[in-house]
Amino acid sequence: MSALDIQRPDFMREESVAQFEDMVGKFFADHAPEARAAKWRHDGIVERAMWNEAGAAGLLCLMIPEEYGGAGGDYRHEAVFMEQIQLKGVDGFGASLHNAIVAPYILHYGSEEQKRKWLPRMASGELVGAIAMTEPGAGSDLQGVRTEARKDGNRYVISGQKTFITNGQTANLVVVVAKTDKSAGARGTSLIVVETDDAEGFARGRNLDKVGLDAQDTSELFFNEVSVPTANLIGAEEGKGFVQLMQQLPQERLNIAVQGMATILRALELTIDYVKQRKAFGQRILDFQNTQFKLAECKTEATVGRVFVDRLIGLHLEGKLDAATASMAKYWISDLENKIVDTCLQLFGGYGFMNEYPIGRMFRDSRVQRIYGGTNEIMKLLIARTL
Numbered sequence: 001m002s003a004l005d006i007q008r009p010d011f012m013r014e015e016s017v018a019q020f021e022d023m024v025g026k027f028f029a030d031h032a033p034e035a036r037a038a039k040w041r042h043d044g045i046v047e048r049a050m051w052n053e054a055g056a057a058g059l060l061c062l063m064i065p066e067e068y069g070g071a072g073g074d075y076r077h078e079a080v081f082m083e084q085i086q087l088k089g090v091d092g093f094g095a096s097l098h099n100a101i102v103a104p105y106i107l108h109y110g111s112e113e114q115k116r117k118w119l120p121r122m123a124s125g126e127l128v129g130a131i132a133m134t135e136p137g138a139g140s141d142l143q144g145v146r147t148e149a150r151k152d153g154n155r156y157v158i159s160g161q162k163t164f165i166t167n168g169q170t171a172n173l174v175v176v177v178a179k180t181d182k183s184a185g186a187r188g189t190s191l192i193v194v195e196t197d198d199a200e201g202f203a204r205g206r207n208l209d210k211v212g213l214d215a216q217d218t219s220e221l222f223f224n225e226v227s228v229p230t231a232n233l234i235g236a237e238e239g240k241g242f243v244q245l246m247q248q249l250p251q252e253r254l255n256i257a258v259q260g261m262a263t264i265l266r267a268l269e270l271t272i273d274y275v276k277q278r279k280a281f282g283q284r285i286l287d288f289q290n291t292q293f294k295l296a297e298c299k300t301e302a303t304v305g306r307v308f309v310d311r312l313i314g315l316h317l318e319g320k321l322d323a324a325t326a327s328m329a330k331y332w333i334s335d336l337e338n339k340i341v342d343t344c345l346q347l348f349g350g351y352g353f354m355n356e357y358p359i360g361r362m363f364r365d366s367r368v369q370r371i372y373g374g375t376n377e378i379m380k381l382l383i384a385r386t387l
Contacts, residue, residue, distance in 0.1 A: 001216075002265065002269070003236075003268035003272055003299065003302070004268075004299065004302055004303050004306055005266060005303075006045060006264065006303050006306055008305070008306075008310055008338060009310050009313075009314060011076065011090030011273065011313075011314060012076060012079075012080075012310065012313070014076075014113070017076050017077070017080060017119075017141060017333065019025070019038065019139050020073075020077055020080055021080045021083075021084065024059065024071050024080060025084050025087075025088065026085040026342060027057050027059065028035075028084055028085070028088040028090050029088065031050065031053050031054075031057075032088065032090045032326060034089075037089060037090060037215065038327055040091075040092060040093075040161075040214075040215035040362060041214040041215045041361075042142055044115060044214060044215065044217065045092075045170065045207065045215065045216075045217040046093050046094070046170070046215050046216075046217070046374075047094055048128075049172060051125040051128055051143060051170070052095065052124075052125040053125075054095055054125060054340070055069070055071050055124040055126075056125070057126075058071050059081060059095070060095060060122060060123050060124070060125055061097060061098075061099055061103050061119060061122050061123035061154070062077040062078050062081060062099055062100075062109075062171045062351055063077065063078055063099070063100070063103070063104065063122060064103055064107055064119050064122075067121035068115050068116065068119035068120060068123070068284060069119055069121075069122075069124065070103075070119060071122050074317060075100075075116065075313065075316050075317055076264065076313065076317065077148075078096070078099055078100045078255075079258050079333060080360075081095070081096065081099065081253060081259060082096045082100070082258050082259050082262065083259075083261075083262040084260075084262075085259075086262035086263050086266060087262050087265065087266050087308075088265070089358055090306070090364060091213060091214065091215050091216070091361060092213050092214060092216035092217075093215070093216075094128075094130075094166045094167040094170075094216060094217075095327050096255060096259070097130070097131070097166050097167060098122065098128060098129040098130075098131070098167065100127030100130075100175070100251065100255050101131060101248070101251075101252050101255070101353045102122075102130065102131050102175055102250075103119060103122055103129060104251065105131070105156040105175055105191060105244065105248060106118055106119055106122075106175075106193075106216065106234065107119065108247075109191070109234045109235045109240070109244050110234055110264065111231075111236075112234075114231075114232075114234070114367070116191070118173060118193065120292055120327050121173075122173065126172045126250060127171065127173040127195070128167055128171045128172055129165060129167065129171060129173050129174075129175070130165050130167040130170075130171035130173070130174045130175070130221075131165075131174070131175045131177070132147075132161070132162040132174050132175065132176045132221055133145070133177045133245070134162060134163055134164045134165070135147065135160065135161060135162055135163060136161060139164075139375075140374050140375050140378045141191075141240065142177065142186075142189070142245060144178060145160075145178070145187060145189060146160060146369065147161070147162065147174070147176065147177065147178070147179065147223065148160060148161025148178060148179050148180075149178035149179065149180050149190060150167055151180070151230065154229060154230050154231075155227045155228065155229060155230060156178075156180075156192055156227070156228050156229075156230055156233070157225050157226070158176060158178055158192065158194065158223040158225075158226040158227075159222050159224065159225055159226075160178065161220065161221070161222055161223070162176075162220065162221040162222075162223075163205075163208075163219075163220045163221075164208070164218055164372070165216055165218065165219050165221050166217075166219070167216075167217060168204060168205075168207070168208075168218055168219025168220070168221055169204055169207050169217035169219050170217055171196065172195060172196045172197050173193060173194075173195055173196070173346075174194045174196055174221065175191050175192075175193055175221055175234065176191070176192050176193070176284040177189060177190075177191060177241060177248065178191075178192055178201070178241075180233075180239060180241075181238065181239060182239040184239060185274070186242040187239045188238075188239055188243070189239065189241035189242040190231050190233060190234075190235070190238045190240065191233070191234040191235070191240075191245075192228060192233055192234065192242055192377070193232040193234060193243040194223070194226060194228055194232070195228075196349070199226055199228070200225075200226070200227070201223065201224040201225065201226040201227070202222070202223060202226050203221075203222040204219055204220070204221060204222075205219055205220025205221065205222060206219060206220055207219050207267025210368075211364050211367055211368070211378075212361070212363075212364030212365035212367060212368060213364075213365050213368065214361070215270070242245055245307070245359075247324070249323065249326070249373070249374070250316075250322065250323050250325075250326035251316065251321075251326075252319050252325040252373050252374050253327060253329065253330035253379070254309075254313070254326050254329060254330075255373075255376065256329075256330050256334060256365070256369055256372070256373045257309050257312065257326075257329035257330055257333040257334070258309060258313070258337070259303075259369070260333040260334050260337040260354055260366075260369055261302075261305055261306055261309045261333060261337075262309070263270060263337050263341065263362055263365075263366060264298075264302050264305065264333075264336065264337050264340050264341070265302065265306075266280070266362070267294025267340055267341045267359060267362055268295070268298060268299065268340070268344065268345040270359055271295070271344040271347050271348065271359065272295065274293055274347070274348060275295070275347055277298045278349075284340055291347060294346075294347065295341055297343075298340045298343055298344070300338075301336055301339075302339065302340060305332075305333055305336055308329060308333075309329060309333060310334075312325065312329050323382060324382055324383050324385070324386045327374070327378075327379040327380075327382045327383050328379070328383055330373055330376070330379050331370075331376040331379035331380060331383075332376070333365075334369035334370045334376060334382065335370065335374060335376065337366050337371060338366050338367065338369070339371055341359070341362050341363050341366050342363065344359055345359050345363050347383075348360075
């Protein structure tokens, strides 16, 4: 039973979406039981076989048309998929980035040849996607990217270093943000696809030791004179990369809000169940007025958040989600997520501080939500520009 007494909008309750939600939930129950997920956390990576299993189940590239090997769905299906990853505790499985960030760049801006070359292999799990934006000296400021793609005949020669790359140890299709014209600022930025298998000069650095998301292979990537065909440029001409990134960032930020709401819901459900069972001073933790007030606040704020995020999903389905509103959702929901998870952990007492309890892991995992996809401080700057 959901911790929130609120009905989701009609478009999220259609029979086909409800059936898909049930199917995804069963898939994770079968393919990511706690023992297997714990091994991924221990190893610092989700095993490659999981990607193939998800591909075989039709869970990769959900919004990609069937003609390119995808499931032919829409953003509702991606939202359900992301929610189930969080609700089922499949920590660190980077399929939502593969599905709802990397593949759309190819779908929206790639040539027909590129779509037919890469998307079916991404849908099957043969190719795992990553996007290489962040560099040691360039994070939220994408104009500061220094990785260079130098044209040499019908090839690009890519040189540079990337860091904090999700799926970094697993990905074998990387969309690289690079400067094709260093003198042109943002207008000199392009997106270029690198298939990393057997790519001479490509190297993976460390699988980074993070505060949370233990099962997520977040890595450094090195491009040492990596040569790829000029046909791997995404878009018909150079210099469109920054515009392409800006156009897709609202969906990325909505993704973070969707994930955050699912984490909030799971935290509340786990905590409500716990305080109903745990006793102190001869009564249930739930029977203390402080517990009731704290959870009442959390439930109220979570309800507001759910309505807001569902509204934005609806706007996105209509093609009406603007960057500022997506930024509002990203910053406010991720802030709320951290606040509610922290409150829930406190109600678990000492057990909440143990990594074997999901609430402890959620506390660590949630922290990065306020950083990636553009820091929350950047989100506020973007919103302020609309005043």
